[in-house]
Amino acid sequence: MDAIFGLIKEFFTPILDMGGPVIMLIILTVLALLFGVKFSKALEGGIKLAIALTGIGAIIGMLNGAFSASLAKFVENTGIQLSITDVGWAPLATITWGSAWTLYFLLIMLIVNVVMLAMKKTDTLDVDIFDIWHLSITGLLIKWYADNNGVSQGVSLLIATAAIVLVGVLKIINSDLMKPTFDDLLNAPSSSPMTSTHMNYMMNPVIMVLDKIFEKFFPGLDKYDFDAAKLNKKIGFWGSKFFIGFILGIVIGIMGTPHPIAGVADADKWRLVIKGWLSLGLTAGVSLELFSLIGSWFIAAVEPLSQGITNVATKRLQGRKFNIGLDWPFIAGRAEIWACANVLAPIMLIEAVLLSKVGNGILPLAGIIAMGVTPALLVVTRGKLLRMIIFGTLLLPLFLLSGTLIAPFATELAKGVGAFPAGVSETQLITHSTLEGPIEKLLGWTIGNTTTGDIKAILGAVVFLVFYIGIFAWYRKQMIKRNEEYAAKAK
Numbered sequence: 001m002d003a004i005f006g007l008i009k010e011f012f013t014p015i016l017d018m019g020g021p022v023i024m025l026i027i028l029t030v031l032a033l034l035f036g037v038k039f040s041k042a043l044e045g046g047i048k049l050a051i052a053l054t055g056i057g058a059i060i061g062m063l064n065g066a067f068s069a070s071l072a073k074f075v076e077n078t079g080i081q082l083s084i085t086d087v088g089w090a091p092l093a094t095i096t097w098g099s100a101w102t103l104y105f106l107l108i109m110l111i112v113n114v115v116m117l118a119m120k121k122t123d124t125l126d127v128d129i130f131d132i133w134h135l136s137i138t139g140l141l142i143k144w145y146a147d148n149n150g151v152s153q154g155v156s157l158l159i160a161t162a163a164i165v166l167v168g169v170l171k172i173i174n175s176d177l178m179k180p181t182f183d184d185l186l187n188a189p190s191s192s193p194m195t196s197t198h199m200n201y202m203m204n205p206v207i208m209v210l211d212k213i214f215e216k217f218f219p220g221l222d223k224y225d226f227d228a229a230k231l232n233k234k235i236g237f238w239g240s241k242f243f244i245g246f247i248l249g250i251v252i253g254i255m256g257t258p259h260p261i262a263g264v265a266d267a268d269k270w271r272l273v274i275k276g277w278l279s280l281g282l283t284a285g286v287s288l289e290l291f292s293l294i295g296s297w298f299i300a301a302v303e304p305l306s307q308g309i310t311n312v313a314t315k316r317l318q319g320r321k322f323n324i325g326l327d328w329p330f331i332a333g334r335a336e337i338w339a340c341a342n343v344l345a346p347i348m349l350i351e352a353v354l355l356s357k358v359g360n361g362i363l364p365l366a367g368i369i370a371m372g373v374t375p376a377l378l379v380v381t382r383g384k385l386l387r388m389i390i391f392g393t394l395l396l397p398l399f400l401l402s403g404t405l406i407a408p409f410a411t412e413l414a415k416g417v418g419a420f421p422a423g424v425s426e427t428q429l430i431t432h433s434t435l436e437g438p439i440e441k442l443l444g445w446t447i448g449n450t451t452t453g454d455i456k457a458i459l460g461a462v463v464f465l466v467f468y469i470g471i472f473a474w475y476r477k478q479m480i481k482r483n484e485e486y487a488a489k490a491k
Helices: 002-016 020-034 039-078 089-097 100-118 129-148 153-186 199-217 219-224 228-239 241-256 270-316 335-357 374-381 385-405 407-416 438-452 455-490
Strands: 084-086 124-126 194-196 323-326
Touching: 020 039, 020 129, 020 270, 039 241, 039 270, 084 385, 089 129, 089 407, 100 124, 100 129, 100 153, 124 153, 129 153, 129 199, 129 407, 129 438, 153 194, 153 199, 153 323, 153 374, 153 438, 153 455, 199 219, 199 374, 199 385, 199 438, 199 455, 219 385, 241 270, 241 335, 335 374, 335 385, 374 385, 385 407, 385 438, 438 455
Parallel strands: 124 323, 194 323
Antiparallel strands: none
């Protein structure tokens, strides 16, 4: 078996090393060609998608860098001690893809997706194969615990595979459920094929619970809700994306450097401090504006494929419609995502400090832009920014807890595959503070602990699984009701 996986890894590694944007360029171009799109149009769509992904990644990197520097100063000034290093998503992706088992889990999910399509249990073709690493972490975590507890390779692989299939099936079903909401948020026609199979949307069921509680007990708070688009209509540029970003950037700048720093050359001058605040504000402002611009490229990128799918479905499949499961950023044009993320950044830092005595060991820096939850908040609340901020505040501790729990596993895996981040002390534990799918990480941790044979751990895993499947089933019913409302409005 090791030899087989070695050959598979040897074949796929050069492709995977190209990175997510290049992989998606190839996938989208090939898919479009398979559906009869002209080569020039297929290539155009693939390049646009790759450029959009590259742009989104660059902007997030710019924001993380700017915010991390300011928040690091805040930590230095306050003397906060949190020992686990937050390396962000990119090193974790590299580490996870360094394991041959990730390729195995990818193969399993490709088979599962095809079977579900053939059985008409889904209409979504998942093309976001690069982000299989989010799902793979759950399986790898289970195997890590099983291997450490002396469980045989066959049994540990069986358990990990079962968990991967369970989560993967629910993830694909969720992509179908979300499709009408994406159309609504993007003001796109129902013929648009875009949906998402990204792991961050597996937070939807828990967010839906909070949303229903909010509707029942605090309905009056909605009148205080706001978003960039509504504000812009009412008060002009004060509600624009770039102004919201500008103000939020200044706030984070003040947190890092609230006054001149003594003993540093020229740093005792207020003009330099104010320059720093304004620079961070401008960085955040341009980021929110660029997110909106680049977000429109995702729509343009899939138009050739969408037309090809429509033509094939009409001619050969009695008009059956297919969805394409993409990475989450095709929805990045919605300003609420970034306004919420910027507000949650300082909130998460405060929560990390408050929770340092009760289990959190992470100083959130590289993952401070909370992309693990904000897209899901947008989908469930449909852009109600006040709800997004409140729910995000309540859920961020879940990310800190799961990130802390997986830190020993992530650190050992990184060293095992030779991908431990440069510049980080070998004695440090590493993790990602807003890693997508925190509930799935807790599921992996819970199942992994059953391999000790402890009856309490086994019972705990059973209870967790019942809760996990049960809340998704309830969420599915709520989304079906929502989708029926969309269908009624369309008539």
